[in-house]
């Protein structure tokens with residue numbers, strides 16, 4: 001039997017003995033390798049592998065057999081079996097409506113899952129009815145609508161919002177919109193855009209902003225904010241900025257679609273400011289044929305403000321406002337893609353010696369371009385996820401000449417430019433398909449590949465551009481090269497990431513003002529103490545004791561992100577506290593992401609949209625609320641209801657089988673894998 005860590009508190013136990021978090025990570029790594037023994041776990045092997053023996057961690061059993069029903073996977077006492085056991089696979093909107101009505105009737109909570117990548121496990125809460133969206137209708141293969149300016153100019157926005165997205169896209173100078181289903185992932189969506197591009201007579205036409213990995217979905221990625229370090233966020237904005245219309249089923253069971261219908265020019269922004277959001281409800285929810293759907297004004301007792309919903313869904317997290325069934329995303333005018341890689345394919349000692357210089361060059365190019373005599377426009381053409389050796393650029397850039405100039409300034413022979421390779425691709429999908437050809441032939445691969453530790457300890461601190469400018473030398477000396485060519489800062493900020501906001505989304509101002517995102521300030525206890533005592537007050541406005549500022553980015557934030565004590569923001573939350581104690585004593589997970597003011601607004605909207613907490617996902621808005629006796633009683637009642645449901649009625653919740661709830665047959669399945677959610681994210 002494998003010693004699986006029990007992490008009820010931050011002091012975990014492995015094999016009966018207490019273990020540090022590092023030990024837990026090593027065990028997770030070993031377990032994960034047994035799923036995918038060919039996997040390259042970027043950063044992790046270096047970070048933990050060599051230290052495993054020194055830490056005295058017993059390796060897990062190597063004869064672990066996934067198919068062994070007596071093994072730990074199916075062991076009910078396994079503490080990691082914290083996942084839903086009842087799963088529905090909705091295929092059309094009516095299925096989701098039926099599932100929500102069923103949950104309402106039987107007092108169930110709902111989890112919504114696409115890839116399962118959520119670092120906080122927000123897509124897979126124990127004891128909920130899981131809606132796995134992977135079988136949901138795919139729209140992207142035929143989902144592009146060209147937005148013809150002349151047509152839009154001559155028309156009003158239709159009452160059923162059928163042409164709203166093109167009106168908005170034309171106002172934003174965008175050529176087209178793409179409809180994406182609630183269960184699609186970026187592999188499918190990128191390839192749909194590529195196929196549409198290839199079909200164009202005049203050559204490639206469209207560009208889509210999205211995540212770095214094929215398995216990540218345009219759902220969770222977008223609703224958490226969406227950092228496009230590989231697809232040009234600095235040119236085109238972050239994930240939430242790409243959305244022009246949302247279609248979803250709300251906790252009240254209404255099928256709605258909504259988007260901006262009024263806007264105005266905004267100084268300092270490259271897109272208009274949204275001034276009114278309008279929504280409509282589907283008046284024939286039982287209709288399965290989409291051609292016959294009827295969208296009308298919502299009934300009088302609907303009571304949800306679409307302006308609030310627009311703000312909350314775009315940045316306020318997925319899975320907590322309802323189920324998104326499709327979204328209309330803006331497409332951008334096409335620009336060719338090229339990828340720079342430092343010392344990658346055949347590394348040499350000479351190039352390796354220059355790794356720190358490359359890191360410095362990259363930081364200068366992306367966040368302090370004037371130091372290299374590079375224009376901001378050239379700088380914004382490039383961005384980079386937290387992978388040191390990579391730089392992704394669109395259209396024209398100045399990378400090689402600028403690097404050559406730096407070499408000359410530092411008296412280094414120009415031959416060092418040979419350490420830098422440039423690969424031109426038609427688009428990101430083409431590079432992605434070819435980049436991971438062995439692992440996922442024909443599909444856009446993952447970068448990085450999923451691993452049990454991605455984000456687990458990461459700080460995701462959003463470092464303001466103003467702080468970088470004032471502390472450039474300190475940043476270079478102390479924080480930039482901390483990981484060598486391991487994980488580097490995440491550069492998808494500045495440029496359009498600051499200016500492409502419609503000012504009606506919930507992404508924090510820290511995202512808009514950031515130069516980069518990094519864990520470099522929180523890598524160990526000393527760094528943590530220094531960060532909260534000295535650096536955070538310098539980076540962020542902590543002067544008002546009743547308003548904690550937003551500091552952390554949510555896409556990569558795990559349950560373990562660093563936060564300070566409530567009573568003393570200059571001190572980190574001690575790592576020996578249990579999760580419950582952390583919630584009681586430390587600034588909340590959501591507050592370090594949104595800041596006090598924005599969080600309060602989101603909490604008000606949550607209460608209006610989902611007053612019974614049907615969508616109460618892990619670490620989502622108000623998930624940390626004190627659970628009163630009444631709520632506990634409610635939970636007991638839910639358990640009773642589950643028993644009732646299993647025993648009676650014409651719908652049977654079984655561990656496997658099928659039942660007709662809505663328009664199509666919904667399949668139930670038992671989750672047979674009981675690992676942490678990040679491990680479960682290996683769906684394709």
Ligand SMILES: Cc1cc2nc3c(=O)[nH]c(=O)nc-3n(C[C@H](O)[C@H](O)[C@H](O)COP(=O)(O)OP(=O)(O)OC[C@H]3O[C@@H](n4cnc5c(N)ncnc54)[C@H](O)[C@@H]3O)c2cc1C
Pocket residue numbers: 111112113114115116117118119122123133182183210211212213215216217218219220221223224225226227228229230317318319320322323324325385446447448449450451454555556617681
């Ligand atoms: C390999 C890898 C690469 C990554 N690359 C990037 C990157 O380049 N940029 C970046 O910003 N982040 C990246 N991330 C982080 C990523 O943004 C988050 O893990 C995100 O939660 C993934 O969303 P998902 O929908 O794929 O995952 P899920 O875990 O399925 O969902 C995440 C959240 O969205 C909700 N959700 C999912 N589908 C729906 C739906 N249809 N309706 C309503 N809610 C829904 C879930 O309930 C959950 O709360 C990466 C993660 C991994 C593992």
